[in-house]
Amino acid sequence: MNKKHAPEFSYLYYEQILSSIKINFDTCLFSQALQVLKNKHDKPVIFLRHDIDLDLEKAMVVANIENRYNIKSCYMIMTKCPFYSLQDESSKSILKDLIQMGNEIGLHFDFTNSAERERNTVISDIEKHISNECEILENVISQKVKSISFHRPLQQFLRGPLEVTDRINAYSSELMKWYLSDSKGVWREGEPIQFLENPQKPLLQLLTHPIWWGNEHQTPNDRLQSFFENKTQNLSQELVKKFDEAMSSHLSIYRSKKTE
Ligand SMILES: [Zn+2]
Numbered sequence: 001m002n003k004k005h006a007p008e009f010s011y012l013y014y015e016q017i018l019s020s021i022k023i024n025f026d027t028c029l030f031s032q033a034l035q036v037l038k039n040k041h042d043k044p045v046i047f048l049r050h051d052i053d054l055d056l057e058k059a060m061v062v063a064n065i066e067n068r069y070n071i072k073s074c075y076m077i078m079t080k081c082p083f084y085s086l087q088d089e090s091s092k093s094i095l096k097d098l099i100q101m102g103n104e105i106g107l108h109f110d111f112t113n114s115a116e117r118e119r120n121t122v123i124s125d126i127e128k129h130i131s132n133e134c135e136i137l138e139n140v141i142s143q144k145v146k147s148i149s150f151h152r153p154l155q156q157f158l159r160g161p162l163e164v165t166d167r168i169n170a171y172s173s174e175l176m177k178w179y180l181s182d183s184k185g186v187w188r189e190g191e192p193i194q195f196l197e198n199p200q201k202p203l204l205q206l207l208t209h210p211i212w213w214g215n216e217h218q219t220p221n222d223r224l225q226s227f228f229e230n231k232t233q234n235l236s237q238e239l240v241k242k243f244d245e246a247m248s249s250h251l252s253i254y255r256s257k258k259t260e
Helices: 011-024 030-038 056-068 089-100 114-118 123-141 220-232 237-250
Strands: 026-028 045-052 074-077 104-109 147-150 167-169 179-181 203-208
Touching: 011 056, 011 203, 026 030, 030 045, 030 104, 030 147, 030 167, 045 056, 045 104, 056 074, 056 089, 074 147, 089 104, 089 123, 104 123, 104 167, 123 167, 220 237
Parallel strands: 026 045, 045 074, 045 203, 074 104, 104 147, 147 167, 179 203
Antiparallel strands: none
16 A cells, blocks of 8 residues: 555644554553453454543643544643643633543542652552542543543553552553554654554554644654743743653653753
């Protein structure tokens, strides 16, 4: 097949991903996972997931594109993100719109402090913490949170149990048998459309981070640079410094003009 693909990480390319999903897969939400895993399917199934690490507004852009393809997906939301607040009316309105479009809202869980992250934590140690975070999100969206994903998951969290606190764990072994992700703005396995056009396994989980996407292709470092410039333009020097530090500790990748 001699198809020309748009540059990766442009919305045009994302639309090509969606077109390919439409043709080759049945789309499912994590809330349906128990049923989906039990049943036999004619077509391979896909769980489409978005981890919202930085920018809730970009989640809405992606959702609007998906909506044109009548594709529903799972948006994993942080409760204590340094870059968006669930208490803002604008955030509440985005979450409401995402739900109205038929999407699922899950928890994107992060540790509260880096010491916690460094400990040899296993999932069962943090179940209470996860439940509490889900409750915070549930209070905002006025419905049950049925799925979770981990922000920068510890190695021992990968391929864990299917359910954690009675919610579907996106990092469960059942849902990770075939997994494609744009983590750090790179498709580690190579560009995804080649795999979507020729599914080799019955169940795929595809993870994207809307922060890496835009009208034009950009490197992830440049995306972070744009995000930084956009969000700090009206801040005092002191707040800019704090914002910068928060970005560096939140992600394992830096904006392009960060020198130290
Ligand atoms: Zn994350």
